[in-house]
Amino acid sequence: MVNSQAEALGIIFPNSYDSLIPELASERSMASIPFAGRYRLCDFMISCMVHAGISNISLVVRNNYHSLMDHLGSGREWDLARKKGGLNIFPPYAQKNLKVYNGRIEALESIKGFLETQHEKYVVMADANMALNIDFKDLIREHMESGADLSMVYRKQEIPHALLYPNSNFHEFYYTFDIENQRVRKIFVNPRETGIQNFSFNMFVIEREVLVRMIDEAYVHGYTFFTRDIIARHVGDMNVHAYEYTGYAAQINSVKSYFEENMRLLDEENLNQLFRGNSIYTKVRDDNPTRYINGSKVKNCLVSDGCIIEGEIENCVLFRGVKIKKGATVKNCVIFQDTVVGENSHLEYIITDKNVTISPNKYLSGNDSFQVYVAKGQTV
Amino acid sequence: MGKEIVAMLLAGGQGSRLYALTQKLAKPAVPFGGKYRIIDFPLSNCVNSGIDTVGVLTQYQPFVLNEYIGNGQPWDLDRLYGGVHVLPPYQRASGSDWYKGTANAIYQNISFIERYDPEYVIILSGDQICKQDYSEFLEFHKQKNAEFSVAVMEVPWEEASRFGLMVTDETDRITEFQEKPKEPKSNLASMGIYIFNWDILKKYLEEDEADPNSENDFGNNIIPNLLRDHRKMYAFRFEGYWKDVGTIPSLWEANMEVLDPEHSGINLFDENWKIYSRNSGMTGHHVAGNAVIQNSMITDGCRIKGTVKHSILFAGVEVEEGALVEDAVIMGGTVIKRGAQVKHCIIAEDVTIGENAIVGEGTEDNSVGDVATIASYVTIGDGAKIGPKAMVYEDVKEGGEQW
Numbered sequence: 111m112v113n114s115q116a117e118a119l120g121i122i123f124p125n126s127y128d129s130l131i132p133e134l135a136s137e138r139s140m141a142s143i144p145f146a147g148r149y150r151l152c153d154f155m156i157s158c159m160v161h162a163g164i165s166n167i168s169l170v171v172r173n174n175y176h177s178l179m180d181h182l183g184s185g186r187e188w189d190l191a192r193k194k195g196g197l198n199i200f201p202p203y204a205q206k207n208l209k210v211y212n213g214r215i216e217a218l219e220s221i222k223g224f225l226e227t228q229h230e231k232y233v234v235m236a237d238a239n240m241a242l243n244i245d246f247k248d249l250i251r252e253h254m255e256s257g258a259d260l261s262m263v264y265r266k267q268e269i270p271h272a273l274l275y276p277n278s279n280f281h282e283f284y285y286t287f288d289i290e291n292q293r294v295r296k297i298f299v300n301p302r303e304t305g306i307q308n309f310s311f312n313m314f315v316i317e318r319e320v321l322v323r324m325i326d327e328a329y330v331h332g333y334t335f336f337t338r339d340i341i342a343r344h345v346g347d348m349n350v351h352a353y354e355y356t357g358y359a360a361q362i363n364s365v366k367s368y369f370e371e372n373m374r375l376l377d378e379e380n381l382n383q384l385f386r387g388n389s390i391y392t393k394v395r396d397d398n399p400t401r402y403i404n405g406s407k408v409k410n411c412l413v414s415d416g417c418i419i420e421g422e423i424e425n426c427v428l429f430r431g432v433k434i435k436k437g438a439t440v441k442n443c444v445i446f447q448d449t450v451v452g453e454n455s456h457l458e459y460i461i462t463d464k465n466v467t468i469s470p471n472k473y474l475s476g477n478d479s480f481q482v483y484v485a486k487g488q489t490v
Numbered sequence: 491m492g493k494e495i496v497a498m499l500l501a502g503g504q505g506s507r508l509y510a511l512t513q514k515l516a517k518p519a520v521p522f523g524g525k526y527r528i529i530d531f532p533l534s535n536c537v538n539s540g541i542d543t544v545g546v547l548t549q550y551q552p553f554v555l556n557e558y559i560g561n562g563q564p565w566d567l568d569r570l571y572g573g574v575h576v577l578p579p580y581q582r583a584s585g586s587d588w589y590k591g592t593a594n595a596i597y598q599n600i601s602f603i604e605r606y607d608p609e610y611v612i613i614l615s616g617d618q619i620c621k622q623d624y625s626e627f628l629e630f631h632k633q634k635n636a637e638f639s640v641a642v643m644e645v646p647w648e649e650a651s652r653f654g655l656m657v658t659d660e661t662d663r664i665t666e667f668q669e670k671p672k673e674p675k676s677n678l679a680s681m682g683i684y685i686f687n688w689d690i691l692k693k694y695l696e697e698d699e700a701d702p703n704s705e706n707d708f709g710n711n712i713i714p715n716l717l718r719d720h721r722k723m724y725a726f727r728f729e730g731y732w733k734d735v736g737t738i739p740s741l742w743e744a745n746m747e748v749l750d751p752e753h754s755g756i757n758l759f760d761e762n763w764k765i766y767s768r769n770s771g772m773t774g775h776h777v778a779g780n781a782v783i784q785n786s787m788i789t790d791g792c793r794i795k796g797t798v799k800h801s802i803l804f805a806g807v808e809v810e811e812g813a814l815v816e817d818a819v820i821m822g823g824t825v826i827k828r829g830a831q832v833k834h835c836i837i838a839e840d841v842t843i844g845e846n847a848i849v850g851e852g853t854e855d856n857s858v859g860d861v862a863t864i865a866s867y868v869t870i871g872d873g874a875k876i877g878p879k880a881m882v883y884e885d886v887k888e889g890g891e892q893w
Contacts, residue, residue: 147774148790186563378776378793385773394564394769398758399524399789399802401749408783414774415525415790418759428774 118232118250118315119195120159123217124152125172126237126312127282130272130363133483134463138177141169141238143362144446144464146375146384147414147429150181151362152238153392156188156197159234161388162246166195166230170217172202181393188391198224213334218325225322233321236313241360241371243387244313249353253315258351260320260341262287262294263313265355266306272363274302285310285337287352294350297342311355312337358383369461369481372427372444376410397430405436414447421451435470442478446486460484492607493572495628495685497541498599499532500592501616502549507737509881510865511838515554518616520741521821521839523748523758524787524802526767527558528735531621532614533565533574534765539624541612543572545602547595549588552578564768577602591706597695608688613708615682619744619756620732621763622683627726631685634662636724638716639685642678643732653679654709656725664723667713678725681732684708690721731755742836742861745802745819749785770805770822780811796826804839813843818850827872834878835862844872844888851878 124141134143141152152169159167167190171178178199182188185197200221214235218225225233232253234246244263253261264287273284287308288296301307314336316324324340333339341350358380360371375381397416402408407422416431421438429447434440437454445451449462452470459476463486468474472490476482484490505517512520518529529546536544544567548555555576562574577599579588589595596603596613603611610631612624622641631639642656657666657676668675694712698704704711716723731754735741747754758765772791777783782797791806796813804822809815812829823840826832830843835850843849847870850862860878870876874886877893886892 149773376776378778381773381776389771390773391771396564396764396766396769398765399787400775401759402783402786402788404785406783408777408781410779411777412774413777413788 117230118162118164118234118246119228119230119318120156120164120167120246121218121221121233121235122152122155122159122167122169122238123214123235124169124175124178124238127239127363128172128174129280129282130239130276131365131368133365133485134368135174137174137486139171139174139238140362142175142178142181143368144429145241145360145362145368146372147412147427148395149241149390149392150178151241152178152181153188153390154241154243155236155238156190157388157390158242158244158246160188160190160391162234162250164234164246165190165192166198166228168198168200168221168224170200170221172217175199175201183393187393200224213339214336215325215328215333215339218321218336219329222322222325225318225325228318230318232315233318234313234315236311239362240311241362241384242355243357243384243390244355245387249313250315252353253351256292256349256351258293258349259316260348261315261351261353262341263311263353263355264289264308265311265359267309268305269301269303269307269309270361270363270367272367273300274304283335283338285312285342289352292352294345294352297337297345299338299342308352310337311359315353357387360384365461365481365483366479369444369459373425373442375412375427376425381412395430406434421453438468444481463487466490492609493543494608495541495543495610495612496603496606496608496688497532497536497544497612497614497624498596498603499529499536499544499546499614499616500595501529501546501555502589502595503617504550505617505736508741509738510863510883511738511741511836512551513865513883514551516548516550516552516616517736519551519555519558520735521804522619522735522741523745523765524804525770525789526758526765528619529555529559529616530565530765530767531619532616533559533562533567534763535620535622535624536614537566537766538763539622541624542567542569543606543608544574545577545599546574546616547589547599548576548578549595552576558768560768565766572606575602591704591711592708593695593698593704593712594706596691597699597706600692600695603688603692611686611688611691613682613684613686617736618681618732618734620681620728621730621756621760621765622728622732623763627683627728628685630726631724634724635722636685637687637690637722638713639724639726640664640713641681641683641728642725643681643728645677645679647674647677650674650677650679656680658725662724662726664717664725667709667717669709678727680709681728682708690716738836738861738863739858742819742834743858745836746800746817748802749787749800772805778811781809791822796828821866834859835864835876837864838866838868840867841865842869844870844874846872847874847876849876850880 124139128135184191190197400417406419409424413428414430420436421434431448433450435453449466455472462484467489501518503517505512567574655668655676751757775792778795781794793808796809799816801818808825810828813826817834819836821839827845829846832849864882871888875891
């Protein structure tokens, strides 16, 4: 292979952490949650992989994947409509005696036949619960140079609030590392420490054949979770390399963090950090440019194409095709695509899902610690 | 199976009256309306009308256009049988020729058309802004049992002598053609959009080619020959928005009309007749806290910190603090630095307007007037002044002036 092609295939788990954000993920997967005006969360991970020359990318979906399938189509917009490799979506393997998978081990077991027949030497694995612009080429290079069995990505940061103080129905895992000389010495499962930690991004590079062997073994033992059940146990006798990511990352762990991460992008410095690197691809919608009609006012907003603004918007993220009618004021809101805010309505601290209609003369308000969410297709 | 209709899109025009804007690209590739190029209109019209086979005839500065059209995917024209094909002049065993005229361009591609064995051929122009349903035009052509039809627009009588005019009888049958006459007998101006029965077109193209005195032009040669032979020729009256954007003032004016769809009739927000284009892939536009935007169109990738009034900004334009953009068309990637004033002008792609520079000037009565124009990749130095009639091809240094 020439240099532009990575010796790696990518695997993305679109449903990881769905349970953290039940409102937005009720009819979709984490990976297809709209973010930053015109993207879905998976666009970031897929684009980063594509820019690293990874052109064989699989998404192992668990449930609620219609919106994801619709978004990705043939993968053409990510340059993944290929004869060799390209985009694969693996729906749940519907065998009678096999339940829909729970953890990465079961997910990988369900596509083991596929993994065995591929040619790439390495596998890059990731979730789709964050928007970031990571250089996977650098990760793969560092992994190869380190001679490690496995490389894991981490970032020096606090454990996200929603993970430290979860709702009662919390059944997700997160990890932090003890690192010595760029080597992971110990893995902590759901630690409670505050302050800066080596927080795991759940991204791995590993040799494909090694991965297949590990999955076989773990599956026989009835293990479910790759990090908790395999890596954490064997971190002593394996060479696990720690790769530090220092760039921008928007991590989505709750509706609140979802709102805040959108708002953070109103700061141009953050916007530049997330989008300055490789361009992030997404589904094209062929909207016309956004039109500001006389009498409109706009202040500190991130606005996508296809909007018609006749009213007033301030501190907002507007997705594609939003209409803000005359006399309406929309402040501190995240407005999904094709939402219509009627004349003289006032919205503050609201998240509206797709195709929401706010009738004229309505007043809706949340506050900075609690944002009101209006579900898909609702008329208020 | 043959195609019912094949479209041939004449896109070789140099657009010499667009001066600085068409130095490096053909007229159909000139950006328009915030995120489009002129050629997006006929291509989108084709696909929206159900025409899936389009030959694009290129000649002048074809690179931008070739790359832009690519495999035709943005217009849904990547087809197994048909689709969009770029057709530059090519070499044959008997030698090669540039396209000598519009008719000759089609003549040289007879074999392309024959591959699809069509009943009809529609000839389109790549330098007009127009949303038109060609299937209605074809329906008219069939109903009249015509051999040739031309789309016409009613124009004011006092302007009629600037156009090629079709004189018709009460059944819309064409009885006479007047090219820019002093005394017009009709106010039906040809839009340069024709439907031919393919057998008729082929016959007249071959006859025209054999005539050494011919200019090989549809208007000057083919149409008069059809009339001479009393062919069944009809004029189809089109009643929508149509604009030839062949001059700087008309291009500026058409862009401004996009800002006022309620009155101008050019509505890009029509869900039922989308205009497709190749996507910039940039993130949404960002408007800072102290920015002012009034009555404008802004697209992906723009960063606005200054004031934008009654203007169209293309992808990735930056307007810095204290800068003012008014009545302007600013094409992709251009940066307007701090304190600059940019009015009543067209600025091409990837231009830098230096700090406190002044470009153009408004007219008092809001008429078109003069439109300052700056070519792609030009840098206007800090504090420079560019007059309202200026046509800027090269960098202007700091504090410099051009009128």
